[in-house]
Amino acid sequence: MSTLLLVTAAGLGLLAFFEPCTIATHTLFAARSSHDVARQRRAALAQLVLSRSALLAGLFGAAAAIGLDGLSAPQAALMLGIIGAVYLVTRRVYLPVPHLEFFRLIPGGRRLPQALRLGLTLPACTLPLVAVVGVIAALSQRIDLALGAGLAFAGMFSLPTVWDSLHGLNAAHLAFLGKAAGASPYVTALLLWGGAFLIWQTGI
Amino acid sequence: MIKIEVFSSPGCGKCGQARTMLKAVAEELGADKVQWRDVNILEEMDYAVDLGVMVSPSIAIDGKLVFASLPSAGKLRAELEKRLQQGHAA
Numbered sequence: 001m002s003t004l005l006l007v008t009a010a011g012l013g014l015l016a017f018f019e020p021c022t023i024a025t026h027t028l029f030a031a032r033s034s035h036d037v038a039r040q041r042r043a044a045l046a047q048l049v050l051s052r053s054a055l056l057a058g059l060f061g062a063a064a065a066i067g068l069d070g071l072s073a074p075q076a077a078l079m080l081g082i083i084g085a086v087y088l089v090t091r092r093v094y095l096p097v098p099h100l101e102f103f104r105l106i107p108g109g110r111r112l113p114q115a116l117r118l119g120l121t122l123p124a125c126t127l128p129l130v131a132v133v134g135v136i137a138a139l140s141q142r143i144d145l146a147l148g149a150g151l152a153f154a155g156m157f158s159l160p161t162v163w164d165s166l167h168g169l170n171a172a173h174l175a176f177l178g179k180a181a182g183a184s185p186y187v188t189a190l191l192l193w194g195g196a197f198l199i200w201q202t203g204i
Numbered sequence: 205m206i207k208i209e210v211f212s213s214p215g216c217g218k219c220g221q222a223r224t225m226l227k228a229v230a231e232e233l234g235a236d237k238v239q240w241r242d243v244n245i246l247e248e249m250d251y252a253v254d255l256g257v258m259v260s261p262s263i264a265i266d267g268k269l270v271f272a273s274l275p276s277a278g279k280l281r282a283e284l285e286k287r288l289q290q291g292h293a294a
Contacts, residue, residue, distance in 0.1 A: 024213030024245040024260035031253050091215065114258060169249060178246040182214040 002145050005136045009060075009149035012129040013156030015191070018184040021099075021125040023177055029118060030164035044115040045165055049158045051119030055102055057150030059130070060137040064146035068138035077196040079135070083128040084192035087185040090125070097124040119158075126157075129188070206287050208240040209264040211257045219261040226263070229281050237288060 017026060029048070033041045071079075089095070103109035103120040112120075122130055133153055137146035164173070210226055212219030223242060230238040245252045245260055252262075256269045263271040263280070270283060 020213055020215035021260070024211075024216070025258070027246060027249065028252060028258060028260075031249050032258075035253075174246050174249055178214050178244065181216075181246065185215060 001136075001140045002142070005133070005140050005145055005149050006152050008136055009133045009152040010156045011191075012133055013153035014159065015184065015188055016123075016126040016129050016153070016157045017160045018177075018180045019123065019125040019129075019188070020181045020184065022123045023181045023184075025118070025123075026161045027164060027169065027174070027177055029114065030161045031169055033115075033165045034168050041165060044113065045158075045162050047113060047115035048119045048161065049154065051116050052158055053151050053154040055120055055122075055150075056130070056154045057147045060134055060146040060150040060153075061143050063134040063138040064141055064143045066138060067141040068135065071135065071139060073199050073202075077200040080132070080192045080196035080199070083132065084189040084196065086128060087125075087189040087192070091185050095124075097127065099123050100127065125185075132192075205236070206238045206284060207266050208238060208284075209243050209267075210240065210261055211243045211245050211252055211255075211264065212261045213245050216260055223261075225277050226280065229277055229284065232281070233284055233288065238284060 016022060029044075033044045036044065086095070100122040101109075101117070101120070102122070103112055103117045106112070106120075109117070109120075130153070133149055137149055140146065208226060208230065210219070210223050212223070226240060230240055243252065245257065255264050255267070257264070257272075259273060261274055262269060263275065265283065265287065271280070275283075
């Protein structure tokens, strides 16, 4: 369970960056901060990574503390199957799901630096991915593992932004990101359906 | 003629809705008065950064960022009508 939780968190965290509702905002942030002086850039990136890590570690930690006694293989396969289908549906139909902006819960949160607001926001298209990891964290009932999963998800979600900010963005890289954004809902659906198929076949 | 630019990313459902809404509002005002352009942020990153775009979708009017998030149809219509009254239609 521990390996499954951490690997899933890291994998889905990386996938979260490439979802269409997140990639442009994060790449804009990276492009903007890449023009900042090194000290400002490091501070902004630290704010992004640390705030996101705290948020996701808190959410997954809470899920583990609440706990989930069990989930049958058909239930788990069905859940992944439905979530995968949602990603395909959103290619054709707009689903009015808002971004979860946790910074609004803080007094004066709208005046926080963009790095903190970005870190304390869960974009709508990443919510199913966070939910999958949250369910596994709840099943593990291990708060320490769940905190690790939060760090893994947040780290991998932020990694491309940190990389782009430190190394800059050229035309070829931007073209790759454009293609990745277009393909990511299909990749996400395939991965989730693959997981559902594996669970259905093995019964684990 | 008012120039509207919608900044979005490929595959963004919310951006698609913004475009549809914008076009409907523009058509109501008259196609000869409003010109729009879809901007792929990932293809025109420098331009988006120059304008101050921070989130997707965002809307710029006449080369200036006016809506940093998705506006309602009413707000967009009001902004366009105000600009038309100020002489853009001349």
